[in-house]
Amino acid sequence: MDHPPMLMPTGWPARIRAVAAGAAVPPVPKPSATVVLLRDGVAGPEAYLLRRRSSMAFAGGMYAYPGGGVDPRDAEAELGWAGPSLEEWAERLGTDTRTAQAVVCAAVRETFEEAGVLLAGPDEKTLVEPWAWAAEQAALEAREYSFAEFLRSRGLVLRSDLLAGWARWTTPAFEERRFDTWFFVAGMPAGQQAAAEVGEADRTVWLAPAEAVRGYAEGEYGMMPPTVTVLRELLPHPTAEAAVAAAADRRIRQVLGEAEVAGDRITVRWSGYDELTIDGHYPPETPETSETPQTPVTPHT
Numbered sequence: 001m002d003h004p005p006m007l008m009p010t011g012w013p014a015r016i017r018a019v020a021a022g023a024a025v026p027p028v029p030k031p032s033a034t035v036v037l038l039r040d041g042v043a044g045p046e047a048y049l050l051r052r053r054s055s056m057a058f059a060g061g062m063y064a065y066p067g068g069g070v071d072p073r074d075a076e077a078e079l080g081w082a083g084p085s086l087e088e089w090a091e092r093l094g095t096d097t098r099t100a101q102a103v104v105c106a107a108v109r110e111t112f113e114e115a116g117v118l119l120a121g122p123d124e125k126t127l128v129e130p131w132a133w134a135a136e137q138a139a140l141e142a143r144e145y146s147f148a149e150f151l152r153s154r155g156l157v158l159r160s161d162l163l164a165g166w167a168r169w170t171t172p173a174f175e176e177r178r179f180d181t182w183f184f185v186a187g188m189p190a191g192q193q194a195a196a197e198v199g200e201a202d203r204t205v206w207l208a209p210a211e212a213v214r215g216y217a218e219g220e221y222g223m224m225p226p227t228v229t230v231l232r233e234l235l236p237h238p239t240a241e242a243a244v245a246a247a248a249d250r251r252i253r254q255v256l257g258e259a260e261v262a263g264d265r266i267t268v269r270w271s272g273y274d275e276l277t278i279d280g281h282y283p284p285e286t287p288e289t290s291e292t293p294q295t296p297v298t299p300h301t
Contacts, residue, residue: 008266013282015174016259016266026173029180031099033107034067036166036230037117038240039188039206045240046208047231048115048194049221050201062222063205063212065230066114066198067107069179073146074105080151082124083161092165093182094252104160107184109147113140116195119163119186120156128156130191141199162186164247166233169226172257172268180254183230185247187240209234225257225276 018024037048049063075098084092090100112118116137121127136150151158163184171178188194196204207215209231215221216228223231237243253272260267268278 008268008278008280008282011176012174012268013266015176016268017261019174020259020261024174027176027178029170029178031070031103031106032068032179032181033070033103033110034065034181034183035107035111035163036065036183036185036234037111037115037188037194038185038234038243040240041206041208043208044238045234045243046206047212047234048188049205049207049212049227050114050198051203051205052200053202062224062227064224064227065183066111066117067181068110068114070102070106071109071143071146072102073148074109075099075102076146076148078152079105079148080157082121082157082159083163089160089165092252094168094254103182104163104184105147105158107163107182108158108160109140111186112147113137114195114198114200117189117192119159119189120151121159122155123157124159124161127159127189127191128154130193162189164244165252166247166250167226167230168252168254170254170256172259174259181226182252183226185234185244187244225270225273226255229273229276 015024019026038045039048040046047065049065051063052061079101081101086097086101089104090097093100093103095103108119112120112133116133118128118133139145140147140150163186165182166185167183168181169183170180194204194206198204207221212221212223212231213228213235216223216231234243237246255270255272257268257270260269264281264283266278266280266282270276
């Protein structure tokens with residue numbers, strides 16, 4: 001399998017050394033959720049991706065799926081709910097029921113806020129009718145009210161049955177911003193359209209997994225390790241429905257990037273994903289070298 005040269009971000013070596021030496025305390029990861037929206041194209045399923053604006057503090061310029069951090073109010077007990085029980089979701093996601101509700105709610109809320117796709121309906125068998133939701137999206141993004149309050153005001157229940165848990169990735173300890181992110185897949189609801197313009201993105205695209213992986217390998221699409229890994233895992237599935245169904249057979253385990261420091265050599269690994277390994281020699285940062293461009297490193301194959 002071909003891979004593009006991996007880049008060690010400029011600030012990583014210093015932070016990796018600081019964490020390894022006990023001189024820096026890793027931030028607590030923020031619970032988060034992201035959803036891979038899938039639709040059927042001419043040649044098979046396509047995934048909805050947005051390119052984060054380069055000005056974004058985290059993963060600027062990278063292609064990602066709709067998603068974001070949990071709002072504490074996502075755990076509200078009054079949330080209208082359809083689909084698997086919270087106990088079933090907690091077992092599936094490997095957490096407690098309160099966290100499971102918050103994560104699933106965040107997944108649906110963020111997909112609505114960013115992509116304009118609403119996985120909710122008046123009951124457990126139907127979906128909401130298409131509507132112009134711009135005002136509601138803006139109010140939710142501004143945290144003027146909770147997602148539960150929004151659903152109640154519209155007489156809607158969250159359709160958790162339309163989501164399927166896929167993976168869980170946690171940002172390495174040496175990162176300044178850390179997220180504990182659950183990945184879900186979902187088929188694009190009939191009658192709805194994903195947003196062509198997103199406030200936090202300068203581009204949105206629908207890409208077949210094979211095209212996205214090829215573009216990543218050729219340097220056309222910048223992606224974080226979890227993003228491209230999920231696309232690779234979607235390659236065998238011939239339809240969006242098949243991909244969502246395949247999620248049931250996946251074991252969701254926490255994937256955490258870890259770093260090793262040996263002299264001037266730094267290695268970053270993600271357990272179970274050797275193809276993502278970054279390995280190279282990096283001299284200690286000094287004021288003269290701290291702004292040096294990132295160094296390409298060929299990952300192990």
